[in-house]
Amino acid sequence: MGTRPPQFAAPPSAILAGHVWSFSRDPLGFLTSAARNYGDTVRLKFGGRTTWFLSDPALIHQILVQDWRKFEKGTGLKRSKPLFGNGLLTSEGEMWRRQHKLIVPIFHPERVASYGPMMVDEADSFTREWVSSTQVDLLEATTELTLRIVMRTLFNAKPGDTGAISEAVECAQAEFARSIPFIIMLPSWVPTPVTPRLRRAISHLDTAVEHLIAQRRNEHADHGDLLSLLLAARDDETQDGMDNKQLRDELLTLFLAGHETSALALAWGLMLIAQNPGVESKLVDEASRVYGNAHPHPNDRAALVYTSAVVQEVLRLYPPAWSVGREAIENCNVGKVPLRKGDVAFFSQWVVHRDPRWFYNPDEFIPERWLDGSTEANPKFSYFPFGGGPRVCIGSQFALMEVILLLSFLVARFHFQLAPEFVPDLYPAITLRPAHPMKMTVTVRQ
Ligand code: HEM
Numbered sequence: 001m002g003t004r005p006p007q008f009a010a011p012p013s014a015i016l017a018g019h020v021w022s023f024s025r026d027p028l029g030f031l032t033s034a035a036r037n038y039g040d041t042v043r044l045k046f047g048g049r050t051t052w053f054l055s056d057p058a059l060i061h062q063i064l065v066q067d068w069r070k071f072e073k074g075t076g077l078k079r080s081k082p083l084f085g086n087g088l089l090t091s092e093g094e095m096w097r098r099q100h101k102l103i104v105p106i107f108h109p110e111r112v113a114s115y116g117p118m119m120v121d122e123a124d125s126f127t128r129e130w131v132s133s134t135q136v137d138l139l140e141a142t143t144e145l146t147l148r149i150v151m152r153t154l155f156n157a158k159p160g161d162t163g164a165i166s167e168a169v170e171c172a173q174a175e176f177a178r179s180i181p182f183i184i185m186l187p188s189w190v191p192t193p194v195t196p197r198l199r200r201a202i203s204h205l206d207t208a209v210e211h212l213i214a215q216r217r218n219e220h221a222d223h224g225d226l227l228s229l230l231l232a233a234r235d236d237e238t239q240d241g242m243d244n245k246q247l248r249d250e251l252l253t254l255f256l257a258g259h260e261t262s263a264l265a266l267a268w269g270l271m272l273i274a275q276n277p278g279v280e281s282k283l284v285d286e287a288s289r290v291y292g293n294a295h296p297h298p299n300d301r302a303a304l305v306y307t308s309a310v311v312q313e314v315l316r317l318y319p320p321a322w323s324v325g326r327e328a329i330e331n332c333n334v335g336k337v338p339l340r341k342g343d344v345a346f347f348s349q350w351v352v353h354r355d356p357r358w359f360y361n362p363d364e365f366i367p368e369r370w371l372d373g374s375t376e377a378n379p380k381f382s383y384f385p386f387g388g389g390p391r392v393c394i395g396s397q398f399a400l401m402e403v404i405l406l407l408s409f410l411v412a413r414f415h416f417q418l419a420p421e422f423v424p425d426l427y428p429a430i431t432l433r434p435a436h437p438m439k440m441t442v443t444v445r446q
Contacts, residue, residue: 008052008337009038010045020046027428028322028350035351041337044346051344052337055355057381059335060347063326064381064389070332073391074325074344076430082202083172086246087253088394099250102233102242103394106226112397115153116298116405122148123406124295130414130442138416138438142266146259149402154254155212156225168208169256172201209248226254258395261320264431265403266410267438268318269311271424272365273407274416274440279367282306284445287412296405296412307408309370311400315385317365319349322432324387349385350432358382415443 011022011034023030023046031053034042040056054060063071072078072092084090088099105111126145130136151157212227222228230250234241242250273280283306287296290303301308325346328339339345354362358378359369369375375383386393393399410416419439427435 008041008043010034010043011038028348028426031323031348031351032354035355041335046344049342049344050340051346052334052339054334054337054345054347055351056335057352057358057379059337059345060352060381060384061379061388062334063345063347064324064384064387064391067332067334068389068391070328070330071326071345072329074327074346076323076325078327080430082198084253084256085249087249089253089257098235099242099246100390100394102235103230103250106229107394107398109397112401113298115149115398116401117295118152119149119402120295120297120405120409122152123409127410127413130444132443134442135419136440136442138270138440139263139267139434140437142270143260143263145406146263146266146402149262150255150259152225154226154251154258156223156227168201168205169252172198172205205252206248209251210244213244213247213251227251254395257393258398260431262399262402264318264320264433265311265314265399266406267434268320268432269314269403269407270410270416270440271418271434271438272314272317273310273411274418276365279310279365280411280415283310283408283411287408296408298401298405301401301404304404304408305371306367307404309367311403311407312370312383313365313367314403316353316359316383317363318432319353319385320431321385321387321393322350322428323348324384350428352382352384355382413445415445417441417443 011030023044034044034053035055040054040059042053042055044051044053054063073090077084077090081090086095088096088103091099123145126141126148213231216223216227216231222232230242230247232241273283286304286306290300291297296304323346325344328341328343328345331338331340333339334345337345353359356362358375359382360366360374381388386396386399417440419441422439423436425435427433
């Protein structure tokens with residue numbers, strides 16, 4: 001280890017486990033204090049593996065954009081293959097390139113805009129039963145809502161039609177989240193452990209998805225949804241379509257990646273708005289000025305300037321994807337950091353988004369910062385809620401459309417009040433989740 005240059009500081013660590021225990025106890029606190037106390041390049045040990053924790057936007061840019069070919073996805077995503085299979089989020093190399101090319105047109109801005117009215121329509125019917133004094137668990141509610149939206153856009157289905165899939169998804173996700181602490185400690189050559197419960201949940205999921213695919217293949221009809229597009233997609237060169245296994249992996253990837261993150265953005269957003277009445281009244285004013293008593297429409301997005309700033313600020317303070325990791329597939333230098341093949345580079349939106357070099361009063365919720373010019377000179381990758389480079393989130397425009405329209409719609413209709421006993425503790429699993437139920441009381445606006 002003496003060959004490593006001495007300037008790469010590190011917090012104290014245990015002899016065998018390295019930093020695993022300190023990290024597992026409080027990932028966000030540990031990483032924030034590592035960056036603030038030891039700088040932009042911190043050398044960590046997770047078991048036997050060297051992990052470079054980087055907080056310099058220029059280095060993040062180098063890894064995600066300039067040198068992206070020298071890296072693969074990090075341990076967390078690699079380990080999630082039992083769930084996602086070889087879908088767009090987890091595949092690499094030629095397989096990823098081919099699938100990316102097939103799927104990218106599905107997220108064309110015009111197609112995404114066509115989903116906007118459906119999204120608001122789902123929110124309208126979902127909240128129709130809410131009367132004043134209705135108590136909701138906010139994350140449960142936004143998850144149900146974004147699940148319905150993704151099911152309608154992906155499968156052209158009403159919730160009852162795909163109940164088996166959503167149940168199995170919930171179960172598989174919960175089981176997978178439970179096994180994360182064991183998973184990060186294992187060396188990469190040890191296969192991901194799959195508990196019997198997780199195996200059962202995945203098998204239910206597979207059966208439900210295969211049934212859906214078989215049904216659609218037999219129908220030969222274009223439903224105008226993502227599944228129809230995936231079934232019709234052909235490789236430019238070979239004219240091959242996707243086989244059932246690949247379709248299953250892509251569907252599950254889009255299904256899982258496409259609802260939980262948006263649900264979290266909405267829930268964190270409504271929590272922050274409930275805590276900031278000044279922001280709430282500006283949102284309500286903007287909604288009534290832009291679309292009055294109608295529903296918000298994708299064409300209103302350009303005019304929803306303040307709402308868009310609120311969403312940017314929510315994704316800054318509570319980024320649903322709170323970290324990104326990459327594994328070096330060859331020796332390379334990133335800035336002055338000498339990465340060896342197999343080393344992990346790891347960066348956190350939570351840490352960079354709260355860096356006082358880029359954002360004044362970084363822990364405060366100030367949507368105006370996105371309108372007052374203070375963020376304009378910031379370097380690229382001082383803000384990256386959707387990652388970046390070729391592996392950037394393919395659903396970012398879908399998600400922004402959804403969160404902006406729904407947040408505006410919900411705040412214009414309802415006032416949300418947090419239960420007095422709510423404690424805003426965090427549970428950073430694969431995504432950044434609240435540790436406790438987000439109980440809210442809803443009041444209908446006149
Ligand atoms: C607020 C909501 C969302 C956030 C914060 C988010 C965040 C991210 C991030 C950070 C990545 C990059 C991961 C990496 O580099 O390792 C990513 C990738 C991805 N996201 Fe999202 N996402 C959101 C919504 C969505 C939606 C709505 C969909 C689909 C409908 C989606 C599908 C995907 C897929 C397929 C990838 C992998 C892309 C690739 O590797 O080519 N995401 N997302």
